[in-house]
Amino acid sequence: MAYFLQQLINGIALGSIYGLIAIGYTMVYGIIGMINFAHGDIFMVGAFIALILFLALISLGVTMIPLALLIVLVLAMLLTAVWGWTVERLAYRPLRESFRLAPLITAIGMSIVLQNFVQVAQGARVKPLQPVVTGGYTLFEESGFTVTLSNIQILIVVTTLVLMTVFWLIITRTALGRAQRACEQDRLMASLSGVNVDRTISLTFVLGASLAAVAGLLYLLYYGVIDFYIGFIAGIKAFTAAVFGGIGSLPGAMLGGLVIGLIETFWSAYFTIEYKDVAAFSMLAIVLIFFPTGLLGRPEVEKV
Amino acid sequence: MAERSTSLGQRLGPALLDSALAAIIAFALFSLLLGLRTVDNVTGLTLQPRPVLLAVAVGIVFFGRLLLNLFVWHAEYPLTVPFAKLFSRAPFERRDLMVLGGTALAAAIALAASFIFGSAGVELVAASVLAFLGVGIVRRAIVQFFPDLPYARIFTIGGIAFAVLFPICAYLLDKAFGLGLHLRYMFDLSILVLTYVMLGWGLNIVVGLAGLLDLGYVAFYAVGAYTFALLATHFGLGFWICLPIAGAAAALWGVILGFPVLRLRGDYLAIVTLAFGEIVRIVLLNWTEVTNGPNGISGIPNPTFFGLPFTVRGDVTFAGFFGIKYDPLQGMIFLYYVILALAFLTNFVTLKLRRLPIGRAWEALREDQIACKSLGINTTITKLTAFAIGAMFGGLAGSFFATRQGFISPESFTFIESAIILAIVVLGGMGSQLGVAIAAVVMVGGFEALRHTEGLQSIFGHGFDPALYRMLLFGIAMVGIMVWRPRGLIGTRSPTIVLDEARPIDADLVREGRA
Numbered sequence: 001m002a003y004f005l006q007q008l009i010n011g012i013a014l015g016s017i018y019g020l021i022a023i024g025y026t027m028v029y030g031i032i033g034m035i036n037f038a039h040g041d042i043f044m045v046g047a048f049i050a051l052i053l054f055l056a057l058i059s060l061g062v063t064m065i066p067l068a069l070l071i072v073l074v075l076a077m078l079l080t081a082v083w084g085w086t087v088e089r090l091a092y093r094p095l096r097e098s099f100r101l102a103p104l105i106t107a108i109g110m111s112i113v114l115q116n117f118v119q120v121a122q123g124a125r126v127k128p129l130q131p132v133v134t135g136g137y138t139l140f141e142e143s144g145f146t147v148t149l150s151n152i153q154i155l156i157v158v159t160t161l162v163l164m165t166v167f168w169l170i171i172t173r174t175a176l177g178r179a180q181r182a183c184e185q186d187r188l189m190a191s192l193s194g195v196n197v198d199r200t201i202s203l204t205f206v207l208g209a210s211l212a213a214v215a216g217l218l219y220l221l222y223y224g225v226i227d228f229y230i231g232f233i234a235g236i237k238a239f240t241a242a243v244f245g246g247i248g249s250l251p252g253a254m255l256g257g258l259v260i261g262l263i264e265t266f267w268s269a270y271f272t273i274e275y276k277d278v279a280a281f282s283m284l285a286i287v288l289i290f291f292p293t294g295l296l297g298r299p300e301v302e303k304v
Numbered sequence: 305m306a307e308r309s310t311s312l313g314q315r316l317g318p319a320l321l322d323s324a325l326a327a328i329i330a331f332a333l334f335s336l337l338l339g340l341r342t343v344d345n346v347t348g349l350t351l352q353p354r355p356v357l358l359a360v361a362v363g364i365v366f367f368g369r370l371l372l373n374l375f376v377w378h379a380e381y382p383l384t385v386p387f388a389k390l391f392s393r394a395p396f397e398r399r400d401l402m403v404l405g406g407t408a409l410a411a412a413i414a415l416a417a418s419f420i421f422g423s424a425g426v427e428l429v430a431a432s433v434l435a436f437l438g439v440g441i442v443r444r445a446i447v448q449f450f451p452d453l454p455y456a457r458i459f460t461i462g463g464i465a466f467a468v469l470f471p472i473c474a475y476l477l478d479k480a481f482g483l484g485l486h487l488r489y490m491f492d493l494s495i496l497v498l499t500y501v502m503l504g505w506g507l508n509i510v511v512g513l514a515g516l517l518d519l520g521y522v523a524f525y526a527v528g529a530y531t532f533a534l535l536a537t538h539f540g541l542g543f544w545i546c547l548p549i550a551g552a553a554a555a556l557w558g559v560i561l562g563f564p565v566l567r568l569r570g571d572y573l574a575i576v577t578l579a580f581g582e583i584v585r586i587v588l589l590n591w592t593e594v595t596n597g598p599n600g601i602s603g604i605p606n607p608t609f610f611g612l613p614f615t616v617r618g619d620v621t622f623a624g625f626f627g628i629k630y631d632p633l634q635g636m637i638f639l640y641y642v643i644l645a646l647a648f649l650t651n652f653v654t655l656k657l658r659r660l661p662i663g664r665a666w667e668a669l670r671e672d673q674i675a676c677k678s679l680g681i682n683t684t685i686t687k688l689t690a691f692a693i694g695a696m697f698g699g700l701a702g703s704f705f706a707t708r709q710g711f712i713s714p715e716s717f718t719f720i721e722s723a724i725i726l727a728i729v730v731l732g733g734m735g736s737q738l739g740v741a742i743a744a745v746v747m748v749g750g751f752e753a754l755r756h757t758e759g760l761q762s763i764f765g766h767g768f769d770p771a772l773y774r775m776l777l778f779g780i781a782m783v784g785i786m787v788w789r790p791r792g793l794i795g796t797r798s799p800t801i802v803l804d805e806a807r808p809i810d811a812d813l814v815r816e817g818r819a
Contacts, residue, residue: 033571034571035571035575045337048336049336051342052336052337052342052351053336055342055349055351056336056340056351059350059351079332079333079335079336082329082332082333083333086329086333090783090787091783091787094787095790098790100571101517101570101571101574102786102790104517104570104571104574105726105730105786106782106783106786106787108519108723108726108782109727109779109780109781109782109783109786110779110783111779112720112723112776112778112779112782113776113780115775115779116773116775116776116779117337118337119772119776120772120773120776121337121341122337122341123341123342125344127342127349128348128349129348129349130348232719236575236578236582239575243572272590274586274589274590275586275590277582277586278583278587281579281580281582281583281586282579282583284575284576284579285565285579285580288568288572288575288576289564289567289568289576292567292568292572
């Protein structure tokens with residue numbers, strides 16, 4: 001029981017990170033109907049930006065951890081958002097009227113570019129960061145096994161919940177959110193009623209990238225090591241989460257993220273850790289084949 | 305878009321503003337990732353500032369964008385026009401010739417100066433510019449004087465003739481005159497190129513003809529390679545017996561993996577095939593009892609020439625049977641012809657299938673799935689055959705890969721490999737056989753060329769390792785070419801049959817099969 005509870009806590013923390021990345025996939029797919037294959041690598045870029053910011057703050061002598069965290073969070077969100085915007089502007093916007101698979105192919109190209117750019121600029125080796133957020137609470141003890149809830153896990157879940165609420169308000173209450181939902185339904189009609197479609201799509205990428213940056217920061221704090229390759233696997237898992245929750249649905253992405261995080265954690269805990277990625281990938285195939293609309297999604301009607 | 309301003313002075317203001325904005329964005333992008341480098345230290349990671357590199361990167365963005373703004377994008381006469389004209393049939397104007405002549409003169413002067421002052425970097429750039437102009441002028445001259453030749457056919461026949469004759473001619477010439485060519489290296493590289501040509505043609509059936517984006521093609525390549533490797537090392541079977549078995553195994557896997565994804569379309573299909581490709585790789589990596597895990601399988605035998613091995617010793621060897629002197633290159637030349645034959649087989653089957661009902665059904669499926677269904681085409685069977693046949697050729701190429709390397713491990717079958725094959729198909733113009741072959745030559749050749757350029761080192765300093773930048777350049781090329789020419793670099797495969805113009809259907813047309 002204690003072991004199970006511990007895995008549940010770990011799974012929720014991991015799932016929150018997947019959920020934050022999944023929101024980027026789900027928003028982009030909802031609005032322009034493409035898999036932003038490079039989104040996982042945007043998450044990786046966000047993690048690297050956060051790492052470099054931490055190191056810079058340490059060398060500048062900022063030792064107050066809450067302040068440092070806040071600065072890193074805001075700057076990483078801003079700078080990663082610029083990356084998201086640039087990727088959209090360079091690789092996807094010119095192909096908006098092209099055939100359906102063209103942006104997917106440039107997205108794969110962009111993913112390769114981002115990975116190798118970071119590898120060339122920062123080196124291929126694993127980058128460690130000394131623990132920033134330490135400590136935690138011992139919940140209870142059962143037959144020699146202690147269940148702990150670490151501060152970083154609390155931070156991950158709280159940050160995710162706060163950001164989810166903020167983004168939920170943005171989508172449902174603001175003009176930008178309305179424009180987004182309008183573009184999602186009918187891009188031509190939206191532009192006829194005065195919505196700037198290009199700008200809305202750009203902002204979607206900016207929002208998705210800034211959430212991916214938060215995920216990158218939390219990943220860095222949670223695991224303490226990153227390398228240029230983390231985006232690939234995490235991206236695919238987050239995409240699975242987005243589909244599982246129902247593509248285009250914000251709460252769905254979060255729910256899907258939690259489910260994927262829990263499946264992965266329990267699989268590693270009770271079965272073989274080598275095959276945990278196989279579990280996630282099989283999950284993706286099963287979900288896409290049998291529930292393509294996901295848990296909270298709407299069925300996609302194919303029009304001639 | 306605003307009115308096109310004509311004078312350079314009027315454009316300068318907006319151009320400067322736009323370039324400055326681009327430079328600010330570039331600074332935001334690169335400031336941390338390029339301007340500061342994380343370095344391993346005794347105490348952990350530390351940062352090492354690289355202001356010069358950052359300044360160079362931002363400067364390139366600023367001035368590059370400024371030049372494009374002034375002379376290409378909004379200019380009344382974009383400076384790229386004369387270069388584009390070299391590769392078209394449009395008539396030249398006086399100013400076109402002036403631009404081309406000026407470029408050639410500048411490049412020639414730079415080349416001469418680099419010889420005197422000894423700068424290999426400038427030499428490389430100037431020589432490339434001159435080579436580019438030379439190719440363009442020769443091409444233009446031929447087109448100008450012989451406008452009606454069937455160029456595609458000449459190119460195809462010439463290419464085939466070259467591919468068939470190249471190793472024998474190179475070998476004999478080298479032996480006869482003692483040229484000292486790097487034959488081993490040349491054959492190795494051409495075998496590699498042909499392997500990618502074959503893989504490209506195989507994937508082309510799935511992506512180019514049937515329009516199903518398969519991101520896990522490397523899985524079938526792996527299945528073919530491991531099937532042969534396991535049969536050969538455990539049961540001592542030879543290459544020629546295993547080749548059809550490997551092809552059949554890969555085709556079977558094509559059906560097994562293809563079946564669940566039948567209902568999916570477009571992006572979803574792509575991502576599931578990617579997942580399958582990764583699953584196959586992870587299983588190969590972890591199923592140690594069978595695949596020997598990350599250590600791979602070694603000692604895979606080479607193919608024999610109708611039972612005659614290419615070895616020094618043995619009862620009956622190739623060299624001994626024909627009474628010629630043993631040379632390790634004979635085995636390589638044989639391997640070359642094996643992969644050439646396999647590639648031709650792939651191409652031949654594709655061309656034949658395209659004329660059969662199944663090939664027509666693939667193309668119909670690519671163009672419009674719903675229309676296809678409405679016409680009574682069984683989309684399930686159509687998709688599955690595309691998957692199976694594409695997978696079969698992947699498997700054949702895989703067992704060739706295993707026999708050539710003599711060693712395989714899961715490391716050779718990563719997602720990047722799938723992406724490279726896909727890039728070859730896409731950049732060649734999806735569905736065009738000639739385009740795919742040219743794209744394979746350019747991509748693999750270009751990769752290889754990057755490994756040997758001392759000129760690049762003299763530009764970027766001695767610590768510069770061009771191999772590191774291969775994948776980065778590959779990704780940039782993939783994005784750039786796709787944005788610039790979404791239908792492929794070389795050409796595109798339009799449907800095999802189209803109605804040229806509306807006309808009444810009469811008996812003659814029906815007999816020709818055009819109506």
